[in-house]
Amino acid sequence: AQTVTQSQPEMSVQEAETVTLSCTYDTSENNYYLFWYKQPPSRQMILVIRQEAYKQQNATENRFSVNFQKAAKSFSLKISDSQLGDTAMYFCAFMKPRGVTGGGNKLTFGTGTQLKVEL
Amino acid sequence: DAGITQSPRHKVTETGTPVTLRCHQTENHRYMYWYRQDPGHGLRLIHYSYGVKDTDKGEVSDGYSVSRSKTEDFLLTLESATSSQTSVYFCASGKASSGNTIYFGEGSWLTVV
Numbered sequence: 001a002q003t004v005t006q007s008q009p010e011m012s013v014q015e016a017e018t019v020t021l022s023c024t025y026d027t028s029e030n031n032y033y034l035f036w037y038k039q040p041p042s043r044q045m046i047l048v049i050r051q052e053a054y055k056q057q058n059a060t061e062n063r064f065s066v067n068f069q070k071a072a073k074s075f076s077l078k079i080s081d082s083q084l085g086d087t088a089m090y091f092c093a094f095m096k097p098r099g100v101t102g103g104g105n106k107l108t109f110g111t112g113t114q115l116k117v118e119l
Numbered sequence: 120d121a122g123i124t125q126s127p128r129h130k131v132t133e134t135g136t137p138v139t140l141r142c143h144q145t146e147n148h149r150y151m152y153w154y155r156q157d158p159g160h161g162l163r164l165i166h167y168s169y170g171v172k173d174t175d176k177g178e179v180s181d182g183y184s185v186s187r188s189k190t191e192d193f194l195l196t197l198e199s200a201t202s203s204q205t206s207v208y209f210c211a212s213g214k215a216s217s218g219n220t221i222y223f224g225e226g227s228w229l230t231v232v
Contacts, residue, residue, distance in 0.1 A: 033219050045162075045209060045223035091161055095219055098150075098169065105150050105169065105213070106177070107221055109161040 002027045002094050006110035013082045013117055020067075021077045021113045023092030029053075033095040034068065034075045035107070040088040048090070051075065082117045089114050122146060123224040125210050131230045138197040140227050142210030151193040152211040152221065153177075153185060162209060168193055200231040 003026045013019035025034070036048040051059045051068050058066050063083075067076045079086055089112045098105040122145035132138050142151065150169055154162040154177075164177030166185040174185050182204060184196045193212075197204055207228055213221035 035220075037223075043156075043207065043226050045211075047220060047222070050220060095221075097215070097219055105215070105219060106152070106164055106167055107154075107162075107211075109163070111159060111161040 002029070002032075002096065002108045004092055004094050004108055004110040006092055006113050008113045009111070010114045011116070013079075013115065015082055015084060015117055015119055017082055018078060018080045019082055019115065021079075021090050021092075021115065023075045023077070023110060025073050025075065025092075025094050027073070027094065027096070029096050031097060033097065034066075035093040035095065036064070036066070036075075036077045037091045037093060037109075038086075038088045039091065039112075040085075045091075049077065079115075084117050084119070087115060087117045123210060123212055123222060125208075125224040125227045127227060128225065129228045131232060132200050134201060134231055135199050138200050138229065138231075140195045140208055140210075140229070142193045142195070142212075142224060144191055144193075144210075144212040146212060146214075146222075147190060148212035148214045148222075149190075150213050150221070151187065153183070153193065153195045154209045154211065155179065155206040156209060156226075157206050165195065165208075197229075200229075202231050205229060205231045 032053045034051045038046045049061045063080045092110040093107045152167040153165040168174045168187040210224040211221045
């Protein structure tokens with residue numbers, strides 16, 4: 001079974017600064033997907049960024065980028081130019097695609113990192 | 120964002136009563152999921168479906184059952200609600216052609232008293 005670990009329960013950052021959230025995972029799979037979801041106080045789960053394991057290039061979405069280290073099984077999220085609206089719980093998640101033997105296509109989540117952006 | 124709606128959004132029920140949460144999606148997604156969110160645990164998978172009438176258990180399936188008779192609807196039933204099932208429940212859906220991205224509903228707050 002896959003496991004996802006987020007070792008930072010809480011973090012804070014000053015507005016306009018850069019912050020990095022850590023995530024490690026454990027799997028024996030070679031083909032998989034990794035995601036970061038954001039959950040603001042409204043509790044809505046919002047996809048921030050995704051990464052396919054077969055792609056060496058790190059994914060980026062505007063101010064959000066990842067550092068994907070496949071051998072180290074590490075998937076950190078960098079938020080640049082932090083904004084007050086970035087205050088949220090951030091979840092790292094792992095997915096093994098469904099194969100011919102079934103299973104898969106399920107997200108396994110870490111326990112989350114609560115990020116607070118301060119003035 | 121995918122059109123995923125959950126009902127009811129808030130419910131208070133008594134211990135021992137049955138409860139059904141409904142999830143409806145308008146995206147023709149093959150896969151649908153029910154997660155629960157509790158402090159310190161992140162989101163944990165209860166049950167999921169990979170097609171009409173095809174369902175399987177997740178990591179916290181005890182006390183829950185599901186049904187999927189149509190592509191767009193996925194029902195979660197608590198046969199006899201207990202206080203430990205007080206939680207926020209999230210429905211989600213996705214398909215492989217969307218890059219395996221999973222989209223979430225807005226959540227259903229269930230309190231069992």
